[in-house]
Amino acid sequence: MSSIRDVARLAGVSHQTVSRVINEHPSVREGTRQRVLDAIAQLDYRPNVAARALVTNSLNLIGVLSATTGEFGATSSLTAIEEAARAAGYSVTTLNLPDVSADSIHAAVRQLQNERVDGLIALAPQARVSHVLAGMRADIPIVTLQTASGATAETLSADQVAGARLATEHLISLGHRDVVHLAGPQDWVEAESRMQGYLDAMLDADISPFPPVRGDWTADFGHTAGVELAHRGDMTAVFVANDVMAIGLIHGFRDMGLEVPRDVSVVSFDDIPVAAHVTPALTTVHQDFQALGRRALLLLLAEIRGETPPVLEPAHPRLIVRDSTATPHTVTQP
Amino acid sequence: MSSIRDVARLAGVSHQTVSRVINEHPSVREGTRQRVLDAIAQLDYRPNVAARALVTNSLNLIGVLSATTGEFGATSSLTAIEEAARAAGYSVTTLNLPDVSADSIHAAVRQLQNERVDGLIALAPQARVSHVLAGMRADIPIVTLQTASGATAETLSADQVAGARLATEHLISLGHRDVVHLAGPQDWVEAESRMQGYLDAMLDADISPFPPVRGDWTADFGHTAGVELAHRGDMTAVFVANDVMAIGLIHGFRDMGLEVPRDVSVVSFDDIPVAAHVTPALTTVHQDFQALGRRALLLLLAEIRGETPPVLEPAHPRLIVRDSTATPHTVTQP
DNA sequence: CAGTGGGATGTGAACGTGCACAATGGCACG
DNA sequence: CGTGCCATTGTGCACGTTCACATCCCACTG
Incomplete structure (x- = not known):
């Protein structure tokens, strides 16, 4: 493996000049620069990141x-x-x-x-x-x-609240008033933001929100929640905090004889690649990750x-x- | 930021002894070792990876x-x-x-x-x-x-062929003979292996395989393929090279009035997390990635x-x- | 023509570590 | 008690780069 000094020798300059060429220092004459670049190419020289990092x-x-x-x-x-x-x-x-x-x-x-x-x-x-x-x-x-x-927070992820609001308002504008929120785990920032958006939208529409159901993002939990909510039967729509849970939820509903969107509407969040292809295709909030x-x-x-x-x-x-x-x-x- | 020499000074030893302690060289007396470790802790010393890498x-x-x-x-x-x-x-x-x-x-x-x-x-x-x-x-x-x-190849991914074979044999054992393979792109190793497994299983059962349909792994393509295969209508089962395409395929079938598994059986590959929760839940080959x-x-x-x-x-x-x-x-x- | 400024280049040291080798000391053995 | 061995520790150098500083040369100015 050749070093900066080998290059210098071949190009007939000092190692420092080679260093300047590598680091694009302005004050190197074009001719010199070319000779150095040629030498670099000829030796297949690569700067040693460790040595550079050391200094x-x-x-x-x-x-x-x-x-x-x-x-x-x-x-x-x-x-x-x-x-x-x-x-x-x-x-x-x-x-x-x-x-x-x-x-x-x-x-x-x-x-x-x-x-x-x-x-x-x-x-x-x-x-x-x-x-x-x-x-x-x-x-x-x-x-x-x-x-x-x-x-x-705002520059990075404030969109979460707005997105959740969008989703909830969509349900409300369709005529739903009994909208449940299947949330993410308490500890997650997105979960809180999405819930906030849900609450905002509900309150703005003068609907008293349901206490949210806490999920864990997984399809398995969605399924359980679907079975449970089907028993309760007191809502016409669910806003789910992510697509994967929504897929599980719809599965649970179906097991209980509820069809989406005939009996219950579901809107979720993320727009994962399969969202358009599951049955039914998911209405969801798209995020640019x-x-x-x-x-x-x-x-x-x-x-x-x-x-x-x-x-x-x-x-x-x-x-x-x-x-x-x-x-x-x-x-x-x- | 303290260096190995600072530690040495504090512990009253040479830098080389410190180096030995760090690299767990056997011949360092226990007492010395402890003094060095104490000094390291006290200074919150961390070896400089760049310097080490250099040498x-x-x-x-x-x-x-x-x-x-x-x-x-x-x-x-x-x-x-x-x-x-x-x-x-x-x-x-x-x-x-x-x-x-x-x-x-x-x-x-x-x-x-x-x-x-x-x-x-x-x-x-x-x-x-x-x-x-x-x-x-x-x-x-x-x-x-x-x-x-x-x-x-064998130690790493030969299982692909076996897995595809498993999937296809499952269909055959259910009584299917007209089994189509929705494959992955020609260039992909897994696609070829899975197709090989399909062909092996078909030939072993004395069934002449269909020419495979080439997909691209996406749910979108699966959907298109579903529509197309529904038109053809000459098969009772499909072995799909991955779950995501299978989800799209089932979607396409449904759009054309075909129900899975009532009208067509589908088996796929990967066992992605939502596989158990889409409708219908996917029969699939699980891989330990x-x-x-x-x-x-x-x-x-x-x-x-x-x-x-x-x-x-x-x-x-x-x-x-x-x-x-x-x-x-x-x-x-x- | 001397003086000055700055562009272009070179020189030597330093970064923090591991390696080769040297030095020290204690212990067993004869 | 001398010898030799081995465990333990120390010394100096090299790794390849950048930085600070020095030097050289040329062009421009007055």
Whole structure:
């Protein structure tokens, strides 16, 4: 493996000049630059990141702390982060939390700091993760993709409330008044935001909201909830906090003889790839997870470089109307 | 930030002794070891990976080259790889291919080599990716998770053929003879393996197989295929190469008035989390993607260390029978 | 023509670690 | 008591890069 000095020797310059060429320093004469570039190509020289990191004290590395079990959203955001980071000259290392205990969060952050990351993006939707992180005073910049509150919250994920509102208002405008919310787990930021949007929309329409049912995002839970809600029978529509639970819910309804949207309307959140193809096709709120990831990275890079973070206008979610919602009792009314 | 010499000074030893403690060299007296450990704790000292990498010429880093668009399987494998790698003292960096052209593969591998990865796992199911990689003669160990052929192929992914066979035989044992295969894209290793399993099972049962329909893994395509196959109407069952396409296919059938499994049976592959909850619940072949990831990592680590790779017995896939399959014409026969 | 400024290039040190080798000390053995 | 061995510890250097500073040269100015 050839070093910067080998290149220098071949090009007939000093190692420092080679370094200047590599780092695109302006004051290198064009002719010299070319000779150096030729030498680099000829030797297939590649800068040693370790040596550079040793002296600049930065590996140009960002860490992604993730606490989601292969969900669609997180995966999309991660891909976007990785792509954007590499475009900015950073590489990315991922670390999956085995659980969301304070201990494992501490261990994970410590681990990433040992790996000398320049900054950290937490792809961890649980509120407690952001709380633990906020309380840690790690000496590196940290951006949480889903923030419980504070300045960055709005730029990154305020759209959640608006999206949930959109979904609920859609049901109300169809004529539903007895709308139940099947929520996500208490600890999750998105769960809270989506519930907030539900409550806002209900109260604005002067309907007293039901106490929400707490779910856990899984289709299994959705199924159980479907069976239970079918027994209760006191609602004509359900706003579900994510698509996967909605699929389970519809399954549960069907097991109990309820058809969607004939007997109950269902609207959910995420627009996962199969949402248009399950039966019935899901009316759902589409989220741009990739944009979310890119935003998080922009914020982090700004923090790393000590710049003032860019002002980002929140991305607005879209409601995609498909077949899982209808006016109440369309079939039984005529 | 304190260095190894600061620790040495505080503990009253030489930097080399500290280095020995860090690297768990046996010949350090217990008392000395404790003093050093105390000093490390007191200073919150962390070894500088860059400096270490500079002298050992290894960052303890493995790269994952991925060419999948957030699919369930790849994501699960990736998580498992990351976890196993970190347990072995390696960190992981991911690189997503924008496309599978030879150029972008070259660029990606080059990029990862510039980042000084010790080895590379390709999570790239397209046959051409493994071919390009095989032809590259990169000077680092590379393990392809889905290998087209060769020695590692069997240990890693031979189960695909067996799984497809299982699925097809299930249909045959139910009494189906007109079984169509909705396959994956021609270029994908899994697609070929699954088709092979289908063909094997059909021929073993003395049934002449249909020419397979080529899909692209997406639910959208599944839907189109469903509409088309419903028109043809010459089959009683379909073996679909993955769950997501199966969901689309069932949707397409339903649009054309065909019910699954009443009119057509469907069996697919992967057992994604919603498979049990869509309507009808999918009969499908379960794959242990995590185990696959862990195997790949074991192989890679062995290559990196120059050891002989461990002999792994192939993991056998399981058929999960749910509601999308039945005997032919159960409803119309009585 | 001398003086000055700045672009282009070179020199030497430093970053924090591991390795090779040297040095020290204690113990067993004859 | 001398010898040799081994466990334990220390010394100096090298890894490949960037940074601070020095030097050179040329063009421009008055």
